[in-house]
Amino acid sequence: MSMIKSLHHVGVAVSSLDDALKTYKSALGLEPTYVKEVKDQKIRVASFRLGESSIELFEPTDATSAVAAFLAKRGEGLHHIAVAVDDIRAMLEAAQKAGATAIDREPRVGAEGQLIAFLHPKSTRGTLVELCQG
Numbered sequence: 001m002s003m004i005k006s007l008h009h010v011g012v013a014v015s016s017l018d019d020a021l022k023t024y025k026s027a028l029g030l031e032p033t034y035v036k037e038v039k040d041q042k043i044r045v046a047s048f049r050l051g052e053s054s055i056e057l058f059e060p061t062d063a064t065s066a067v068a069a070f071l072a073k074r075g076e077g078l079h080h081i082a083v084a085v086d087d088i089r090a091m092l093e094a095a096q097k098a099g100a101t102a103i104d105r106e107p108r109v110g111a112e113g114q115l116i117a118f119l120h121p122k123s124t125r126g127t128l129v130e131l132c133q134g
Helices: 017-028 066-074 088-097
Strands: 004-013 034-038 043-050 053-060 077-085 115-119 128-133
Touching: 004 066, 004 128, 017 043, 017 053, 053 066, 066 077, 077 088, 088 115, 088 128
Parallel strands: 004 053, 077 128
Antiparallel strands: 004 077, 034 043, 043 053, 115 128
């Protein structure tokens, strides 16, 4: 039985959050639920609520951030999928026992204040997976 409850959000890396916000508003008619900086991740994030899940757009605020490296290597686009779980520590342990590589050995606080942890894309068939507790 899966410990995953639902799709939490889809993360999209952008080079300019302001430009991306204009595009999502004009092309899709979406208004952000919030726009904020997450200093420890060196990003600025905008979230659009879509029913039970959301789309998160984020831009790097520092050239040394993981998102800046992603943009330099792959350009703008899908960065990760995030799934909601009840017990992030149990999910991390189960995923690692099944062969997944955890980027975060311990959960940390994400943009919405919930605990998050990432699984490395090399161990999840090329997709960065974020676990979100709550």
